[in-house]
Amino acid sequence: MKVAVIQLAYDDAEPLATRRERAADLVRAQRGHDLVILPELWGPTGFDYSRWEASAEPLDGPTIAALSAAATEIEALVHCGSIVERLTEPGVEGRTLCNTSLVASPTGELVAVYRKIHRFGFGAGEPKLMEAGDQIVTVGLPTTGHTAALSTCYDLRFPELYRRQVDAGADVFLIPAAWPMPRVEHWRVLARARAIENQCVVITCNTAGTHGGYQMGGASAVISAKGEVLAEAGPAQEVLSVDIDLGEIGQWRANFPVLADRRL
Numbered sequence: 001m002k003v004a005v006i007q008l009a010y011d012d013a014e015p016l017a018t019r020r021e022r023a024a025d026l027v028r029a030q031r032g033h034d035l036v037i038l039p040e041l042w043g044p045t046g047f048d049y050s051r052w053e054a055s056a057e058p059l060d061g062p063t064i065a066a067l068s069a070a071a072t073e074i075e076a077l078v079h080c081g082s083i084v085e086r087l088t089e090p091g092v093e094g095r096t097l098c099n100t101s102l103v104a105s106p107t108g109e110l111v112a113v114y115r116k117i118h119r120f121g122f123g124a125g126e127p128k129l130m131e132a133g134d135q136i137v138t139v140g141l142p143t144t145g146h147t148a149a150l151s152t153c154y155d156l157r158f159p160e161l162y163r164r165q166v167d168a169g170a171d172v173f174l175i176p177a178a179w180p181m182p183r184v185e186h187w188r189v190l191a192r193a194r195a196i197e198n199q200c201v202v203i204t205c206n207t208a209g210t211h212g213g214y215q216m217g218g219a220s221a222v223i224s225a226k227g228e229v230l231a232e233a234g235p236a237q238e239v240l241s242v243d244i245d246l247g248e249i250g251q252w253r254a255n256f257p258v259l260a261d262r263r264l
């Protein structure tokens with residue numbers, strides 16, 4: 001499976017509509033790839049919370065419209081990254097926003113919606129402004145027979161989520177993020193840890209640039225089920241293009257059946 005990881009850089013000056021077109025152009029440039037992934041909140045920004053209300057959109061809003069068209073054009077599965085979703089009705093905490101990942105099929109259908117379960121901000125940002133998701137979401141990787149599970153950024157710090165995703169049949173983890181530079185070593189180590197402990201391929205896609213007062217860490221990566229870093233981006237905007245042999249996952253799990261020794 002050939003994957004393109006679009007580590008998108010942006011700053012506070014770029015209008016959302018301009019960035020949305022830029023992102024769609026970058027996706028269209030990935031013809032020949034089976035899977036394309038964009039970062040978390042690349043449109044509304046990951047840390048300028050004041051923009052979230054105005055940039056919120058429904059599931060059938062302009063982002064999925066632009067990116068499902070691009071997915072259809074290049075006939076690839078496109079993880080659109082995440083949007084600030086405007087919920088059709090308030091959630092259990094009375095909020096009407098959510099950090100929601102969208103996946104478009106190679107024929108442009110919206111085939112997966114994942115609402116971020118672990119909200120980042122310690123009382124500000126997501127926990128204060130957004131509802132939390134509570135569902136494990138997986139999506140088939142077309143023609144491969146393999147299954148990817150969706151998570152987002154801060155979710156990476158909660159290993160139990162990934163065990164649940166393995167139990168749901170996932171052997172690939174897709175993880176968009178807006179992960180700042182000061183904690184980029186956590187980002188890198190935790191992504192490899194999730195691959196090693198779950199014997200899953202991990203595909204991470206962070207943002208780059210500085211926005212909302214935060215320098216993003218970049219370091220998007222494609223990691224094998226053995227924890228080998230097959231490709232890693234630097235700190236700037238970059239597109240990783242990696243051909244992954246997903247068959248190696250089953251071989252590794254058969255040769256080193258650690259998951260069969262789980263007792264809890």
Ligand SMILES: NC(=O)CCC(=O)C(=O)O
Nearest residue numbers: 120153154178179180183
């Ligand atoms: N957008 C995020 O979830 C940021 C997470 C983060 O910075 C961290 O876990 O550290």
